[in-house]
Each structure stands twice: as structure tokens, then as C-alpha cells.
Amino acid sequence: MDLEEILKERAKIFDRALTGNLTSRDPEIFYDALRWIPLSGGKRLRPILAMLSCEAVGSVPEATIPFGIALEYLHNSTLIHDDIIDKDRWRRGLQTTHEKFGVPFAILAGDALIGETYRMLSYMAPPELKSVTYKEIIRSIADAAKNFYEGEALDVVFADRSDVTIPQYMIMIEKKTAQLYYLAGKGGALIGKGNRKQVENLAQYGTLFGLMFQIKDDLLNILTEQLILGKQMIGSDILNGKRTLMLIHALSEVHENDKNKMMSVVGNENANQQEVLEVINLFKKYGSIDYAQKKLEEFSEKAKSCLDIMDSSESKEILIALADYSVTRLY
């Protein structure tokens, strides 16, 4: 199975739908700001996961298109506002929305995309869904959004603290990163008319997939070189002071003198590559990289076991492959 090819093909379905839906009205600059990030690419993993979940419970994939687009709108609204909050200047190789259009239009663009999320849901045809299921989807999406904002708020609060525990950190990324994947699995299964147990398991698969995605991204950041502002480098998360599972783990294990060394580099944008490598060596010394790698493998096995109750199908195979890929991917 060529998983990457399958993902690309599926992503195109949502690329097309997004381009068709985000047409311009007056004032043009506002709609330019609105479209900037949603149409700048992205892997469309959330809608793809919703679609696969719908198929895994035996339903047709087309039914999830409005829901999948809604997920992308919500996700993109969080990216646009997150970039304002983090004062980030670049995303997907482009200027962030507030850098290009200014903070007022970026705030309004994010707000409007949240509204579009729910508007899109109102296009799910009534015969497809019972009224009760429809309300459950609306409530699930709003609950997930609430959890997401809580997670983001926790992230802001944690940024000033060095005593965050691993359980606190896991709650934060479950809310901030995994929530929309949870919703994708749950919503796809609900739309596909899965039974309670199937809905629950696909929701849990989504959560685990989201957690893996975050941990793997953070591992790749310190294990492989990336091109950042024209320089090949490793560990940009360390320079940016980003809280990661490895950092939280290391902080809970580290001796006092190593801790001072570590914290003089973490979040210090002027630190050089050698100093970053020393922090990564401390992560290794305290077993933090192994710890994250083990969590990843544990989550992957758990995610696959969530699929045990599903009948055999192509979509089930793809979901299993995705859980493996989350551990093995190299970029």
C-alpha cells in the first residue's frame, strides 16, 4: 500500500471543495485574508480521518465532505489566531495572516472561519442524518472547540512555568492537538451511522493519532535537520522554548547543574547549534527521547487495537497503516 499516495489523493478532494467554497465578496482584502491559510496547502489529515472513519463503519465517504470541510475551517481558524498569539511570522513557507494583512483582518478572518465551520454543517442534508445525530455533531464540534481553547490557554499559562508535570502536559496536548482528531474520528463514525462502541473507538483512535502526530513532530525536530530561514538546522523547538514531551520529561529528571545548562539554552533564540546539540544530549542522557519514542509505540498499538471491532475493509487497512506511519515517518 502506498500510503502517502493515498493521502495525497484524498487531500485533493478537500482541496477542491475548499477552493470552491471560499469565494470572494466585498471587501476583497478581507476575503483574501480569509483564504490565505486555508488555501495554502496542508495535509487535510482531519477531514481524511473523518472520511476513513465513516467508511470503516460501512458508509460511503461522500457523506463526510461538509463535515470534513467544517473541520478544516475550524483548524485553520485556530492556526490564524494561534499565529497572532505566538507572534509567528511564517507558516507553510508564507507570511502568516496577520503579517500579511495586519492583526484586525487576521482576527476577523479567524472569527469568520469559525462561523463557516457551523454554516458548512448546516449543509448536511436532512435525510442523511437524524435530527438527534445532527445536534450531537454540532455539540461535539462545539465541545471540541471549547477543549481546544482551554488547551491553548493552558499552553499560554505553562509557557511561564518549569514545573509542569507529564500528566499536566499530556492533558494540554490532548486538548490542544488531539481534540480535532478525536472529533474527526467521532464525527465520521456518527455520520456513517456507526454503533456506540464503534463511535467511541474511532474517537479514541483519533485522540491517539493526534497525540502521536504531536510527539513525532517534536521528535523529528530534534533528530533531523530542517531548512529554517535558509539555514539547515536541528532543534528549532529548543531555541523557541517550545514545551515538548522530551523537555517536560527531562525537566522532571534532570540534576540541578544540568538543569541550569539546559534552561540557559531553551528559549534563547541566540543560542548556537552546538549549544542546542548539548541540550539534545541531555535529553538522551536522561532517557527523554527513549521515553517519547516508547510513548509513541504504545499509542500506536493502542490505536490499532481500537480498530479490532471494525469489519475488514480497505479503510480499516489504511487506518492501521496510518498508525504505523505515525511511528516510522521521517518528515
Add this chain to the structure above:
Amino acid sequence: MDLEEILKERAKIFDRALTGNLTSRDPEIFYDALRWIPLSGGKRLRPILAMLSCEAVGSVPEATIPFGIALEYLHNSTLIHDDIIDKDRWRRGLQTTHEKFGVPFAILAGDALIGETYRMLSYMAPPELKSVTYKEIIRSIADAAKNFYEGEALDVVFADRSDVTIPQYMIMIEKKTAQLYYLAGKGGALIGKGNRKQVENLAQYGTLFGLMFQIKDDLLNILTEQLILGKQMIGSDILNGKRTLMLIHALSEVHENDKNKMMSVVGNENANQQEVLEVINLFKKYGSIDYAQKKLEEFSEKAKSCLDIMDSSESKEILIALADYSVTRLY
């Protein structure tokens, strides 16, 4: 009829419901930011209008409570984000959310309130509403939100232009200010199971009420003294450079030398009270205050005629009184 007393009594219903709904979770600072503006008072005119519309088509008021709360959430989210955009420091005599809690929490608080809007709607019990009506309400609220953001974006665009025409200005305030009142009238009538014509007329009543509200507020700003940052003054809108119907009208009529005089004061925060009064005299000279006053009276008559098709009821009487009050109120 003691209209002000009636409005106060109705507002209390929504005050209580809002306080009960906005309970705190972790992290507390985020929920403090979320509650700051919604629980700081406000007249709750949008939910009151929804409730009156529901009653005017012969239904019980209680059915509109979740919808009314949803309207307040959406309205308050726009206030919080609008204050960031306009860099306003005070609202309802308190610091604005971003002043008190910082921009990141203010952005997240506004986003979360948009989500709460739709979550609240999912609490409308299924037997009360047909699935089709429910979807129409979701779509109406999302459409209204979209129009609102467009209006806000137009306002940002217009701020740098002195050639805005009266029709362009009216479109902007219809979107930015009247949209949620339109939605209140429409949604209340839909929930009350009004017929198509009733829904349409109460929606139009809402639009006109919103326009009146804006124009009257702007008139009061230049005709009566207000306590602003400890000083009794008149015409703070002129100092702030706010686009109002009077200013747009005057700009379209004014002679070149008066225009320069006017524009040297409009938006100049260091201008003194005497200079502001001279601008108000120019508004009088060019008939701009009369023009706004006439519009107000015209809208009030139109709004009342929207009610002709409703059966006699106490709520109809209150709606008529509200249309009169929009012209005559002194604060």
C-alpha cells in the same frame, strides 16, 4: 406602559441564565477572561427582541432562552475582538478584556464564546423544533455572523477613506450593527413557529431596530454631555474619528474650506471642546443632524408597519413602544 421597567425585568432572565452557564474550569484565568464582558452588564436587547418576536407570533417566551443566550455569546465575542481591533481600553466602565488579561487570552475568550454560541443552540430540545427549522437557525446565525465580519471589515477599510457614500455607509452598519437584531427577530419568530411572512417582517423589524439604535447612539453622542474619563464632554465620536451618518452626510455636502476645518478636528484626539462644537455646528449647517433625525423617524414608522400583520398582544405593544423609544430616548 413603563417600557424601561419591562426591559429591565426581561434582561434579568438572561443575566441569570448567563451567570449560570459561564462556570469556571481550568485554567481559571481563561474563564475569568471569558466571563469578563458577558457578565459586566449590558441591556440584553438582542435576546429580549428574540423573546418578544417569539411571543408576537403566539408562542411561549421560554422557548427562546437558549437562542437568546447564544445571541449574547456571539455579540459579546464581537465586543471582545472589536476592542482589540480598535485598541479600546474601556468598556462599560471596566478595562477591556485584552487590557485586563492580555491579547492572547482575549483572542481565545472571543473564539470560545463563538463556540459557545453554537453549543448553546444544541440544547434546544428536539420536540420543540423540526430538524429543518433547527438547521435554518444554525445557518441563519452563521450567515449573520459572516455578514457581521464583512461589516466590521468594511468599517476597517472605510476608516482610511473620506469618500464613503451614504448607501455604502448604510450597508456597512446594516451588516455590522443591525445584523444581530435582524437575527434576533428572525430566530425568535422561527422558534415561535411563525409563518413565512411573520418571520420576514420580524426580521425586518430587527434590522430597522438595529439601524435606529446605531443612529440614535451617534446622535446622542453629539447632542448630550457624557462623562468620559472623569470629564463631562460632548462629541467623543468626533475626537475618535468615528464614521457616523452625520459625518458621512456632512462630508458629501460640505464646501472645501469647511471640509478642511472639519477634518482637522475629526479623529484628532487633542482637539478641544470648542473645536468639537464647531464641527457639530457644521453638521447643523449642512443639515446632517436633521437628516439623521428624519432617517430615524422614517425607520421607526417602517418598523411599526412590519408589525401590522401580527395579532394584538402585549408583546406587539412592547415592540411598538420600542420603535417609538428608539426615536425619543435621551440616553
